[in-house]
Amino acid sequence: MNSTAAIEQDIRYILNHTKDLWESLRGRKILMTGGTGFFGKWLLQSFAEANTTLNLNAQLHILSRTPDRFRQIFPYLSEKRGIFFQQGDVRNFSIPEASFDYIIHAATEASVELNVENPLLMVDTIIEGTRSVLDFARSSGAKKVLFVSSGAVYGRQPAELSHIPETYTGGPDLSHPGAAYGEAKRLAELLCSVYFRQYQIETVIARCFAFVGPYLPLDLHFAIGNFIRDGLEKRPIRILGDGTTLRSYLYAADLAIWLWTLLLQGKSGQTYNVGSDREISILELARKVCDAFEDKIEVTVAQQPVPGKVPERYVPDISLAKRELGLDCWIDIDDAIRRTIRFYREIKK
Numbered sequence: 001m002n003s004t005a006a007i008e009q010d011i012r013y014i015l016n017h018t019k020d021l022w023e024s025l026r027g028r029k030i031l032m033t034g035g036t037g038f039f040g041k042w043l044l045q046s047f048a049e050a051n052t053t054l055n056l057n058a059q060l061h062i063l064s065r066t067p068d069r070f071r072q073i074f075p076y077l078s079e080k081r082g083i084f085f086q087q088g089d090v091r092n093f094s095i096p097e098a099s100f101d102y103i104i105h106a107a108t109e110a111s112v113e114l115n116v117e118n119p120l121l122m123v124d125t126i127i128e129g130t131r132s133v134l135d136f137a138r139s140s141g142a143k144k145v146l147f148v149s150s151g152a153v154y155g156r157q158p159a160e161l162s163h164i165p166e167t168y169t170g171g172p173d174l175s176h177p178g179a180a181y182g183e184a185k186r187l188a189e190l191l192c193s194v195y196f197r198q199y200q201i202e203t204v205i206a207r208c209f210a211f212v213g214p215y216l217p218l219d220l221h222f223a224i225g226n227f228i229r230d231g232l233e234k235r236p237i238r239i240l241g242d243g244t245t246l247r248s249y250l251y252a253a254d255l256a257i258w259l260w261t262l263l264l265q266g267k268s269g270q271t272y273n274v275g276s277d278r279e280i281s282i283l284e285l286a287r288k289v290c291d292a293f294e295d296k297i298e299v300t301v302a303q304q305p306v307p308g309k310v311p312e313r314y315v316p317d318i319s320l321a322k323r324e325l326g327l328d329c330w331i332d333i334d335d336a337i338r339r340t341i342r343f344y345r346e347i348k349k
Helices: 005-017 038-053 067-073 112-117 119-140 177-199 223-232 252-265 282-291 319-325 333-348
Strands: 029-033 059-064 083-087 102-105 144-150 203-208 237-239 271-274 299-301
Touching (some): 005 333, 038 083, 102 119, 119 177, 144 177, 177 203, 237 282, 252 319
Parallel strands (some): 029 059, 029 102, 059 083
């Protein structure tokens, strides 16, 4: 896969919003886990462009179990100056005599399949991986660790809470194995807090919600990705529920801006919600995806809404990140959908 005009436009946009951040990375070394995933690709490419454009002489080392496979699929990402790959498993990796300034721990993205079929592996990967990363932070002298967590740590959002704040103390339903992902992320956050207080490892936690943009898988459990896939294939968009569930979506380029800002300017020991606070129902989302295509796309809903039923919600309160760090949702959902569609059309050419 090669770079596209859509991606290049977004990378310029990211650098324009982060121009005051990059000097902190001049001559620095970063280790990133999860660098080959959806989040990682955005961080990798924006770093590579900043490193080259600003002549930072910085290094980004990507820990990956299969670096050769990633190099084959994304040569334009892996061959940039200052990009290095370290082969290893996040749970027990070793980088001898290594010294790093920053660590981004973004391994273990949400996987419904793994959460259902092998929740123990999900738990082990998150908890053992986080402990391994924090121990490495101690031994490598890292200045700061950004841990990419999830809004799943809150469990089901109460109906009376329109936007869920970082101070909410609810949690996943522990009687259900499907809670493995959210509960493991909670324990991983606890490990970050322990290492911060006991070993003075400066940690910042990013609780991430829902996103859209290039590199988002279209064939997994992400509703917006499935809708865009159906539109690209000119087939009806199917909503499996009643369409009333409320979500919010942050565009991937904004996400990259947020994560770099949290790493370099986030308050040590602090947790920040990462996402959009602009709610949208799944039905309205499907219609917006339809409107982004020239051809008429049908939307079908599997279930009729139950009168009086309060919709499920998954929408963050992001006032802390706005107030402390000046972050926001600059790209609206309509533009985000159009940009994502443009990217997937370009890579098919």
